[in-house]
Amino acid sequence: MTPPARIQTGIELIEATEASPAAPADAVVNAFFRAKRFIGGSDRRAIAERFWAMLRSEARLRWALERAHAPITPRTRMLAQLLAEGLSPDAVAGLFSGARRGPEPLTSGERAALFRLAALPAGEAPPDAVRFGIPEWLLPRLAARFGAELEREMAAMDAPAPTDLRANLLKATREEARAALAAEGIATVPTRLSPWGLRVEGRRPITATAAFREGLVEIQDEGSQLVALLTDARPGMRVIDLCAGAAGKTLALAATMGNRGRLVACDVNPGRLDAAVKRLRRAGVGNVERRLLAPGEKWTKRAAGGFDRVLVDAPCTGTGTWRRNPDARLRLRAEDLAELVAKQASILDRGSRLVKPGGTLVYATCSVLVEENEAQVDAFRRRHPSFEIVPLAQAWAAVAQGAPPCEGPFLSLTPARHGTDGFFAAVLRRSGPALEGGAA
Known part of the structure; x- marks a missing residue:
């Protein structure tokens, strides 16, 4: 042309x-x-x-x-x-x-x-809101969140996002997946934080490669991989991904479980769950049960207290993914945030009932807003005092080597500081007898 x-x-x-x-x-x-x-x-x-x-x-x-x-x-x-x-x-x-x-x-x-x-x-x-490409009402919230780092973080939000892959441990190690991609002319480097991740150098047609078609790799941001890592799903456990969508994190959990144990992928949208079937099959996942949480369903009541790990990857504003979804910035309204905060609280309450004593609840968003993250966790703990925060350093030591990527009690990733999308995760343990096999 x-x-x-x-x-x-x-x-x-x-x-x-x-x-x-x-x-x-x-x-x-x-x-x-x-x-x-x-x-x-x-x-x-x-x-x-x-x-x-x-x-x-x-x-x-x-x-x-x-x-x-x-x-x-x-x-x-x-x-x-x-x-x-x-x-x-x-x-x-x-x-x-x-x-x-x-x-x-x-x-x-x-x-x-x-x-x-x-x-x-x-x-x-x-004006600053125009310069950063955000709604005026959101500027004070982001300024409070980032402080002196606001300029740097918003500049990172303006940059194109890299393509990250997760090696599917059910089929290959990270080095084996990297070698398979290299044989097809796709150069990658290991991610800095995720032990499973590969970052693609340049823009390449990943979905056209044999490595992708055969399920050796999945496209998944490094930050999203870390949320799955912190869930600490192990072989033989009973695990639920309560907001599974098209099963991106479900696939990672299945890999850490080695296809052993029970893994339930739930969602309110049947189209998203149906879309997960092809991905699960390609990845060689065999321990996943898909479950639609339709209005009036009784399953979650029957399953109360039955899971070692419950991941609540809650619907959110997606402010941490603006590098990938720049059109979402100016569409976001203050009333959207209020509605999402209420929905997150409801889903958290629902998820908490599924955790067995001694088990853990992982609450995650791809947001950088305090209302959806730290404040949401604080409010949850006031409603559910039987849950205690597992500090990030302790949760990280159970699943990875070296120092955690963030200070403080929670995983709080940003594009400028960590080179990932903006992700938040809190690990919460339900008081009760410790799980066999060493729960986080």
Whole structure:
């Protein structure tokens, strides 16, 4: 494709996302390219990279367009992006020629807007919320969370996320999985914190490799791997993943259990549980029972007090995954946070009833907000004094070597400090007789 054709396709991709405002951007992008299979791989990557860069800069681009008194349309958003990439106004206008499948020539209004955009004072900084690309109401919460590290953390949120893999210990060691990928031309390095992780160097088609198809590796952020690690699920145990989704952490738990014991993957969404079947089969997992938690179900009452480990990977704002989901930033509302905090508390209460005396409950989110993390754990302990916090250093020593990645009682990962998505995990033990086999 020519550069103008790539730009026109990018504009069409923006139009597709605007036509489906409630859909996650990655789902829209995948559907868009599936419908345009004639686009080659290199063109697809170039178009997608520009699109994701625009989403990460969405608030800043809109602020500039408003300052230039320009209408906000897919075409003007592209004009602002091209200027941000360092092109001159004349060069940008030249790309809008209508030739070779490129975008139609600029209207007189668009041309005027382009030159007003280019004339904006270079040193004029937008407000902090715009600069960080977040809703205004969220700024004080993030400032309180990160303090002097706010600038650094928000810059890390703006960077593209790496691709992390988890070696499936049911089929290969990490070094064996790494060698298999290397034989297919995929270079990786071991992750710094997860003993199972591999970080891919550059953007590579992982799902097309034999190593992936044969179940030697799964795509999973290093932070997510650490949540599964801290759950400390061992062979022969009874373990439940209460919010399993498509079973990413379930797969990791099955591997630490060596396919021995009972592992129950629960979710309220039947589509997500159905999607897990293919992943479980590819990974060679044989000890997982899928269970739909439909309204009015009685199973959790019958299973009360029956599990050694209960993982509550709760629905959350996803603020820790903004590197991967930049479109989610500006869609987040204060009422969404309030609704999620209430839902998390309810799920935690439900999960606590499943833990046997001496067993552990692991509460996790992919959020960096105190309300969903430390404050949620504090509130839970006030409601359930029979649960005590297992300090991170103690929980970490049971599952890994060396010092834990965080100070304090909880796992609290951030992109800038740890190079992972933002994850939180608290390990809570229910008082009672210790479990046989050495519970954490």
